[in-house]
Amino acid sequence: NAGVTQTPKFRVLKTGQSMTLLCAQDMNHEYMYWYRQDPGMGLRLIHYSVGEGTTAKGEVPDGYNVSRLKKQNFLLGLESAAPSQTSVYFCASSYGQSFNEQFFGPGTRLTVL
Amino acid sequence: GENVEQHPSTLSVQEGDSAVIKCTYSDSASNYFPWYKQELGKRPQLIIDIRSNVGEKKDQRIAVTLNKTAKHFSLHITETQPEDSAVYFCAAFSGGGADGLTFGKGTHLIIQP
Numbered sequence: 001n002a003g004v005t006q007t008p009k010f011r012v013l014k015t016g017q018s019m020t021l022l023c024a025q026d027m028n029h030e031y032m033y034w035y036r037q038d039p040g041m042g043l044r045l046i047h048y049s050v051g052e053g054t055t056a057k058g059e060v061p062d063g064y065n066v067s068r069l070k071k072q073n074f075l076l077g078l079e080s081a082a083p084s085q086t087s088v089y090f091c092a093s094s095y096g097q098s099f100n101e102q103f104f105g106p107g108t109r110l111t112v113l
Numbered sequence: 114g115e116n117v118e119q120h121p122s123t124l125s126v127q128e129g130d131s132a133v134i135k136c137t138y139s140d141s142a143s144n145y146f147p148w149y150k151q152e153l154g155k156r157p158q159l160i161i162d163i164r165s166n167v168g169e170k171k172d173q174r175i176a177v178t179l180n181k182t183a184k185h186f187s188l189h190i191t192e193t194q195p196e197d198s199a200v201y202f203c204a205a206f207s208g209g210g211a212d213g214l215t216f217g218k219g220t221h222l223i224i225q226p
Contacts, residue, residue: 042218
Protein backbone atom coordinates (compact mmCIF):
# COMPACT_ATOMS: atom_id res chain seq x y z
CA ASN A 1 0.00 0.00 0.00
CA ALA A 2 1.52 3.28 -1.13
CA GLY A 3 -1.20 5.30 0.65
CA VAL A 4 -1.41 8.83 -0.76
CA THR A 5 1.20 9.90 -3.29
CA GLN A 6 1.80 13.27 -4.95
CA THR A 7 3.57 14.23 -8.16
CA PRO A 8 5.83 16.22 -8.47
CA LYS A 9 7.66 16.75 -5.15
CA PHE A 10 9.13 20.11 -6.18
CA ARG A 11 8.42 22.58 -8.95
CA VAL A 12 9.51 26.07 -9.91
CA LEU A 13 7.26 28.08 -12.24
CA LYS A 14 7.41 31.51 -13.77
CA THR A 15 4.47 33.87 -13.33
CA GLY A 16 1.76 33.06 -15.86
CA GLN A 17 2.79 29.46 -16.44
CA SER A 18 0.40 26.59 -15.85
CA MET A 19 0.81 23.22 -14.21
CA THR A 20 -1.09 20.27 -12.79
CA LEU A 21 -0.41 18.53 -9.50
CA LEU A 22 -1.41 14.88 -9.31
CA CYS A 23 -2.65 13.12 -6.21
CA ALA A 24 -3.25 9.37 -6.14
CA GLN A 25 -4.55 7.10 -3.37
CA ASP A 26 -4.84 3.33 -3.26
CA MET A 27 -7.10 3.05 -0.20
CA ASN A 28 -10.39 3.21 -2.12
CA HIS A 29 -11.32 6.41 -0.29
CA GLU A 30 -14.35 8.40 -1.42
CA TYR A 31 -13.18 11.79 -0.16
CA MET A 32 -10.14 13.67 -1.40
CA TYR A 33 -8.83 17.14 -0.53
CA TRP A 34 -6.27 19.70 -1.60
CA TYR A 35 -4.71 22.00 1.02
CA ARG A 36 -2.06 24.66 0.90
CA GLN A 37 0.29 25.28 3.79
CA ASP A 38 1.94 28.63 4.30
CA PRO A 39 4.14 29.68 7.25
CA GLY A 40 2.01 30.74 10.21
CA MET A 41 -1.23 30.01 8.35
CA GLY A 42 -1.79 26.33 9.04
CA LEU A 43 -3.51 24.19 6.42
CA ARG A 44 -6.18 25.83 4.28
CA LEU A 45 -8.60 23.85 2.14
CA ILE A 46 -8.53 24.73 -1.57
CA HIS A 47 -10.97 22.24 -3.10
CA TYR A 48 -12.33 18.85 -2.16
CA SER A 49 -14.25 15.96 -3.69
CA VAL A 50 -16.86 13.70 -2.13
CA GLY A 51 -16.64 11.11 -4.90
CA GLU A 52 -15.67 10.37 -8.47
CA GLY A 53 -16.88 13.10 -10.81
CA THR A 54 -17.62 15.62 -8.03
CA THR A 55 -15.70 18.65 -6.78
CA ALA A 56 -16.45 21.50 -4.40
CA LYS A 57 -14.79 24.74 -3.32
CA GLY A 58 -13.01 25.09 -0.02
CA GLU A 59 -11.76 28.14 1.85
CA VAL A 60 -9.27 29.44 -0.76
CA PRO A 61 -10.32 28.21 -4.24
CA ASP A 62 -9.45 31.26 -6.37
CA GLY A 63 -6.81 30.63 -9.02
CA TYR A 64 -7.15 26.84 -8.83
CA ASN A 65 -9.20 24.21 -10.63
CA VAL A 66 -9.62 20.53 -9.84
CA SER A 67 -10.87 17.35 -11.45
CA ARG A 68 -11.76 13.88 -10.14
CA LEU A 69 -12.24 11.75 -13.24
CA LYS A 70 -11.16 8.58 -11.48
CA LYS A 71 -11.86 7.67 -7.86
CA GLN A 72 -8.19 7.18 -7.06
CA ASN A 73 -6.94 10.44 -8.58
CA PHE A 74 -7.49 14.11 -7.72
CA LEU A 75 -5.82 16.74 -9.89
CA LEU A 76 -5.09 20.34 -8.92
CA GLY A 77 -4.49 22.81 -11.74
CA LEU A 78 -3.01 26.27 -11.79
CA GLU A 79 -3.94 27.97 -15.08
CA SER A 80 -1.84 31.11 -14.66
CA ALA A 81 0.52 30.87 -11.71
CA ALA A 82 1.11 33.89 -9.46
CA PRO A 83 3.81 34.47 -6.80
CA SER A 84 1.03 34.35 -4.15
CA GLN A 85 0.60 30.68 -5.02
CA THR A 86 4.08 29.85 -3.77
CA SER A 87 3.33 27.30 -1.07
CA VAL A 88 3.48 23.66 -0.02
CA TYR A 89 0.51 21.74 -1.35
CA PHE A 90 -0.84 18.69 0.44
CA CYS A 91 -3.35 16.22 -0.86
CA ALA A 92 -5.37 14.10 1.56
CA SER A 93 -7.99 11.39 1.40
CA SER A 94 -10.48 9.83 3.80
CA TYR A 95 -13.02 7.04 3.81
CA GLY A 96 -15.78 9.33 5.05
CA GLN A 97 -15.96 13.02 5.88
CA SER A 98 -16.84 13.28 9.53
CA PHE A 99 -15.21 11.12 12.21
CA ASN A 100 -12.69 9.88 9.67
CA GLU A 101 -8.93 10.26 9.65
CA GLN A 102 -7.53 12.19 6.72
CA PHE A 103 -4.39 10.59 5.28
CA PHE A 104 -1.98 13.10 3.80
CA GLY A 105 0.41 12.83 0.90
CA PRO A 106 4.08 13.90 1.19
CA GLY A 107 3.45 17.37 -0.22
CA THR A 108 4.57 19.37 -3.26
CA ARG A 109 6.73 22.44 -2.77
CA LEU A 110 5.84 24.98 -5.45
CA THR A 111 7.72 28.21 -6.06
CA VAL A 112 6.36 30.82 -8.47
CA LEU A 113 8.91 33.43 -9.56
CA GLY B 114 -17.99 29.08 8.33
CA GLU B 115 -15.99 27.53 11.12
CA ASN B 116 -13.09 29.44 12.70
CA VAL B 117 -10.45 27.69 14.82
CA GLU B 118 -8.04 29.61 17.03
CA GLN B 119 -4.97 27.82 18.43
CA HIS B 120 -2.61 28.91 21.24
CA PRO B 121 0.24 29.23 21.82
CA SER B 122 2.02 29.49 18.48
CA THR B 123 5.27 28.30 20.10
CA LEU B 124 5.67 26.26 23.27
CA SER B 125 8.99 25.32 24.83
CA VAL B 126 9.05 22.78 27.68
CA GLN B 127 11.72 20.81 29.50
CA GLU B 128 11.99 17.14 28.64
CA GLY B 129 9.81 15.17 31.04
CA ASP B 130 7.42 18.06 31.70
CA SER B 131 3.86 18.31 30.40
CA ALA B 132 2.68 20.38 27.43
CA VAL B 133 -0.81 21.77 26.84
CA ILE B 134 -2.08 23.24 23.57
CA LYS B 135 -5.48 24.93 23.45
CA CYS B 136 -7.96 25.53 20.65
CA THR B 137 -11.31 27.28 20.41
CA TYR B 138 -13.90 26.91 17.68
CA SER B 139 -16.82 29.06 16.61
CA ASP B 140 -19.43 26.73 15.10
CA SER B 141 -21.49 24.99 17.78
CA ALA B 142 -22.46 22.37 15.16
CA SER B 143 -18.88 21.07 14.97
CA ASN B 144 -18.78 17.46 16.10
CA TYR B 145 -15.31 16.07 15.38
CA PHE B 146 -11.97 17.40 16.61
CA PRO B 147 -8.75 15.74 15.42
CA TRP B 148 -5.16 16.64 16.28
CA TYR B 149 -2.36 16.27 13.74
CA LYS B 150 1.39 16.19 14.29
CA GLN B 151 3.76 17.40 11.60
CA GLU B 152 7.48 16.82 11.89
CA LEU B 153 9.82 19.09 9.95
CA GLY B 154 9.55 18.41 6.21
CA LYS B 155 7.01 15.64 6.70
CA ARG B 156 3.30 15.21 6.15
CA PRO B 157 0.71 15.82 8.92
CA GLN B 158 -0.34 12.66 10.73
CA LEU B 159 -3.31 12.08 13.02
CA ILE B 160 -2.32 11.48 16.65
CA ILE B 161 -5.66 11.58 18.44
CA ASP B 162 -9.24 12.70 17.84
CA ILE B 163 -12.42 13.20 19.82
CA ARG B 164 -16.10 13.31 18.99
CA SER B 165 -18.50 15.84 20.43
CA ASN B 166 -20.31 13.26 22.57
CA VAL B 167 -17.12 12.54 24.56
CA GLY B 168 -15.47 14.85 27.08
CA GLU B 169 -12.03 13.26 27.25
CA LYS B 170 -9.95 10.68 25.41
CA LYS B 171 -6.53 9.31 26.30
CA ASP B 172 -3.92 7.34 24.41
CA GLN B 173 -0.79 6.59 26.46
CA ARG B 174 0.96 9.98 27.02
CA ILE B 175 -1.51 11.94 24.92
CA ALA B 176 -4.97 13.11 25.95
CA VAL B 177 -7.57 15.45 24.51
CA THR B 178 -10.33 17.22 26.44
CA LEU B 179 -13.41 18.88 25.00
CA ASN B 180 -15.66 21.51 26.56
CA LYS B 181 -18.65 21.92 24.24
CA THR B 182 -20.23 24.67 26.32
CA ALA B 183 -17.14 26.85 26.11
CA LYS B 184 -16.32 25.59 22.59
CA HIS B 185 -12.74 24.74 23.35
CA PHE B 186 -10.58 21.63 23.29
CA SER B 187 -7.05 20.94 24.42
CA LEU B 188 -4.19 18.54 23.74
CA HIS B 189 -2.21 17.31 26.74
CA ILE B 190 1.15 15.58 26.37
CA THR B 191 2.70 14.18 29.54
CA GLU B 192 6.31 13.12 30.18
CA THR B 193 7.48 14.87 27.01
CA GLN B 194 10.31 13.33 25.01
CA PRO B 195 12.60 14.73 22.29
CA GLU B 196 10.56 12.98 19.59
CA ASP B 197 7.53 15.04 20.62
CA SER B 198 9.18 18.10 19.04
CA ALA B 199 7.00 19.01 16.05
CA VAL B 200 4.20 21.31 14.91
CA TYR B 201 0.77 20.32 16.22
CA PHE B 202 -2.48 21.31 14.49
CA CYS B 203 -5.95 21.15 15.93
CA ALA B 204 -8.96 20.98 13.63
CA ALA B 205 -12.74 21.01 13.75
CA PHE B 206 -15.32 19.49 11.47
CA SER B 207 -18.70 21.17 11.27
CA GLY B 208 -20.36 18.78 8.84
CA GLY B 209 -23.44 19.61 6.84
CA GLY B 210 -21.63 19.00 3.57
CA ALA B 211 -19.59 22.13 4.19
CA ASP B 212 -15.87 22.66 3.86
CA GLY B 213 -14.55 19.67 5.76
CA LEU B 214 -11.87 20.23 8.37
CA THR B 215 -10.90 23.72 9.49
CA PHE B 216 -7.39 23.78 10.96
CA GLY B 217 -5.80 26.00 13.56
CA LYS B 218 -2.58 27.76 12.63
CA GLY B 219 -0.39 25.33 14.52
CA THR B 220 1.79 25.18 17.63
CA HIS B 221 5.51 24.61 17.37
CA LEU B 222 6.39 22.42 20.36
CA ILE B 223 10.04 22.46 21.36
CA ILE B 224 11.33 19.93 23.89
CA GLN B 225 14.40 21.25 25.69
CA PRO B 226 16.88 18.58 26.85
